[in-house]
Amino acid sequence: MPMSILSRRRFSALVLMATTVMTLPLQAQDVVLRVGDQVGAERARLEAAGLLKDVPYTIEWSVYPAAVNLHEALKAGAIDVGSSADSPAVAAIAGGSKVKIAAAFNNGGRGTSIIVPEDSDVTSLEDLRGKTISPTTRGSVSHYLVLGALKQAGIDPSEVTLAFLAPTDASAAFQAGGIDAWGTWGIYTARTTGILRARILTDGAGINSGYSVYSATKEALADPARRAAIADYVDRMDRAYAWSQANRDAFLDFYSGFTKQDRNVVEPMFEEQTAYERRPVDDALAADLQKVHDTWVEAGVLTGDLDMSQFIDRGPLREATQ
Known part of the structure; x- marks a missing residue:
């Protein structure tokens, strides 16, 4: 018997639905993307x-206090993707993590600071000679900043004491006077300058590359559904940065609440927190990552040779959702 008009419409709707599911893997209800999030900042911004x-x-969220913890989770396969500065990502790859860099943003080098107590006699980088500095964790972006700052000031690392501490331990040591300076970032900078009125000695511009990169496991990138989810997630972060730039007051209200600091404390951080722009995953990025690797080797943090161009994902990640 011929189909009724209503039956044909239902049949056409079912065909359209089936086609949509096949062409857009994100629509499958069982797609789960496990995202690593440092201090919960990305989820809060989104x-x-x-x-x-x-x-x-x-999205299955996992929150970590620092990049080293996020990269440990990636290496263990506990999460699919997570962002960090380029320096800890390179250190993790050199340490055997089976990840590739799938996306990148850049804010011009801002966002990581060396801070000193309000009443410290340290007023310039040159004054760090003989001091005890915590670069937070070994291989972190603030470790990279501290090494670059010492080099800029003509100070050999042997002329200072480097105390590698987890963020919470570094914060406690800073408050207790156990360290003279602290290399840190983001929320930790905001809270320490806000609560303790710490002074920022340098903000990383001109030393750090400014890259925030998304490292993803090879397994996740090889799965079409999760790859599409990663592409969508990164695009959302791109839109979140655009929202931050276009809505200064709303962003400052959000960031003040997120960091639990007065607006006047976080207002100077507006540029570093909102200046991120999407960058292509290409030869230029690979060259910048190679420079980071070679700097780590020169500093004795890493050993051996590594071709960083082998650890970037050149596939059409953004196009996966189109």
Whole structure:
């Protein structure tokens, strides 16, 4: 018997639905993207920008206090993707982590600072000679900053004491006077300058590359559904940064609440927190990552040769959702 008009419409709708599911892997209900998030900053920013309301897959969040912890989780396969500065990502890859750099943003080198107590006699980088400095964890972006700052000031690392501490331990040591200076970033800088009125000695511009890179496991990138989810997630972060730049007051209100600091404390951090721009994953990025690796080798943090161009994902990540 011929189909009724209503039956034909239902049949056409089913065909369209099936085609959509096949061509858009993000629509599958069982797609789960495991995202590593340092101090919960990315989730909070996405929520503030209203970009977590229509996610067509499930995000499983894991929060870490620092990049080293996030990269340990990536190496163990506990998460699929996570962002960090380029220096800890390179250190993790050199340490055997089976990840590739899938996306990159850059803020011009801002965002990581060396801070000193309000009443410290350290007023310039040259005054760090003979001091005890915590670069937070070994291989972190603040470790990279400290080494670069010492080099800029003509100070050999042997002329200072480097105390590698987890962020919470470094914060406690800073408050107790156990260290003279602290290389740190983001929320830790905001809270320490806000609560203790610490002074920023240098903000990283001109030393750090400014890259924030998304490292993803090879397994996740090889899975079409998770790859599409990673592409969508990174695009959402791109839109979140655009929202931050275009909505100064709303961003400062959000960041003040997130860091639990007065608005006047976080206002000077607006540029470093919102200047991120998407950069292509290409030969130029590989060359910048190679420079970071070679700097680590020169500093004795890493050994051996590594071709960083082998650890970037050149596939059409952004196009995976189109």
